[in-house]
Amino acid sequence: MCRAVFVLALTVLVCPAAEALDNGLALKPTMGWLHWERFMCNTDCYKDPNNCISERLYMQMADVMVKEGWKEAGYEYVCIDDCWPSHQRDAKGRLQADPKRFPGGIKKLADYVHSKGLKLGIYADVGKNTCAGYPGSLGYYETDAQTFADWDVDLLKFDGCYMDWKLLGEGYMNMSRALNKTGRSILYSCEWPLYEWPHKQPDYKAIREMCNHWRNFDDVYDSWSSIKSILDWTASHQDIIAPSAGPGGWNDPDMLVIGNFGLSHDQQESQMALWAIMAAPLLVSNDLRDICPRSKKLLQNTDIIAISQDPLGKQGQCTIKVDSFEVWERPLSKKRLAIAVLNTQEIGGPRGFFIRAAPGWKICDPQCNVTQILPQYKELGVQTPHTKLVVSVNPSGTTLLTVTPTSDYAGLIL
Numbered sequence: 001m002c003r004a005v006f007v008l009a010l011t012v013l014v015c016p017a018a019e020a021l022d023n024g025l026a027l028k029p030t031m032g033w034l035h036w037e038r039f040m041c042n043t044d045c046y047k048d049p050n051n052c053i054s055e056r057l058y059m060q061m062a063d064v065m066v067k068e069g070w071k072e073a074g075y076e077y078v079c080i081d082d083c084w085p086s087h088q089r090d091a092k093g094r095l096q097a098d099p100k101r102f103p104g105g106i107k108k109l110a111d112y113v114h115s116k117g118l119k120l121g122i123y124a125d126v127g128k129n130t131c132a133g134y135p136g137s138l139g140y141y142e143t144d145a146q147t148f149a150d151w152d153v154d155l156l157k158f159d160g161c162y163m164d165w166k167l168l169g170e171g172y173m174n175m176s177r178a179l180n181k182t183g184r185s186i187l188y189s190c191e192w193p194l195y196e197w198p199h200k201q202p203d204y205k206a207i208r209e210m211c212n213h214w215r216n217f218d219d220v221y222d223s224w225s226s227i228k229s230i231l232d233w234t235a236s237h238q239d240i241i242a243p244s245a246g247p248g249g250w251n252d253p254d255m256l257v258i259g260n261f262g263l264s265h266d267q268q269e270s271q272m273a274l275w276a277i278m279a280a281p282l283l284v285s286n287d288l289r290d291i292c293p294r295s296k297k298l299l300q301n302t303d304i305i306a307i308s309q310d311p312l313g314k315q316g317q318c319t320i321k322v323d324s325f326e327v328w329e330r331p332l333s334k335k336r337l338a339i340a341v342l343n344t345q346e347i348g349g350p351r352g353f354f355i356r357a358a359p360g361w362k363i364c365d366p367q368c369n370v371t372q373i374l375p376q377y378k379e380l381g382v383q384t385p386h387t388k389l390v391v392s393v394n395p396s397g398t399t400l401l402t403v404t405p406t407s408d409y410a411g412l413i414l
């Protein structure tokens with residue numbers, strides 16, 4: 001009896017969460033650039049040579065990533081989305097890049113991206129066709145996995161269009177196994193739960209065992225209503241999805257749209273702060289060649305990136321909604337905590353939030369040190385459980401703090 005209890009206790013201690021896909025990748029949320037939200041399925045290189053889906057686009061992004069500090073900030077993957085292939089497979093049944101838009105082919109593009117010290121991502125679909133109507137991988141999982149490995153690709157985004165939903169799980173698992181069989185380390189980004197949700201609650205244990213990150217909800221658009229809908233969905237499903245996140249596997253709320261057209265600067269700060277709190281992949285979809293300095297500075301903010309990439313690898317959650325504020329909190333390594341306060345009231349001016357109302361504030365007993373990271377970096381000094389500190393939050397903006405307990409006692413009660 002005692003032994004059984006001991007064994008059980010040990011099991012609980014050793015296995016806190018489900019096993020992650022064991023390919024050694026995505027130990028921290030993936031960082032990079034992904035073409036979809038900004039460039040979509042623009043294949044007209046005659047009319048729009050600068051912005052069409054072509055090898056030139058990815059080469060230029062790779063160049064900028066190195067020259068403009070993106071690589072140094074941690075952005076590593078240059079990712080192709082839909083609309084890259086030819087409409088026909090080759091004589092051996094392999095996918096091939098559109099020859100006009102990718103005259104060098106994907107292998108050459110991968111070599112170029114690797115020569116810059118970056119990695120290349122590609123896109124395919126578990127079903128008969130991709131969402132934009134290009135050839136899907138159904139019936140070709142092993143062939144396509146081997147083709148991507150032969151091309152030295154480093155990441156696969158695997159979409160779920162044109163697939164019988166009852167076969168989704170099997171398809172995603174088979175591609176995971178096929179990738180593994182190639183022997184090349186290929187990060188596997190899935191959309192499996194997104195396509196399953198309308199029919200049943202996805203099995204996150206199985207998903208975590210097979211994928212390095214997974215989309216749960218609708219595509220992000222360049223608008224505040226889209227960001228809000230993603231946050232609302234995440235908050236209302238966090239009990240189901242947050243426990244499955246951790247080193248090796250992450251919930252993916254979709255791309256960062258910072259640096260585009262639809263978000264005010266405060267809203268851009270909210271997306272950056274909340275994506276860091278959610279331990280989300282930071283895949284930017286914008287035009288890195290032409291981005292305003294303020295958005296660039298935000299995306300390269302090392303304090304926010306440090307929260308995103310925190311080694312504890314725990315996804316944060318919405319802990320309270322009160323008076324049109326949302327508080328989101330993420331436990332960090334060294335018993336620290338990140339707190340994001342979002343002001344969801346889209347009328348009026350900045351409003352004050354009494355910070356000790358944040359549920360996580362209990363780690364300030366008896367004392368803590370507080371740093372404000374957004375909207376401006378500011379040391380807020382030593383605080384206590386009874387502090388009168390009020391933080392100011394702009395409409396649809398977020399004030400982001402890190403809190404460090406300053407005594408062992410506080411550490412013990414965590």
Ligand code: GLA
Pocket residue numbers: 036081082130131132159191219
């Ligand atoms: C789906 C995905 C998007 C994008 C498009 C491409 O909508 O969710 O992220 O890949 O397909 O067609």
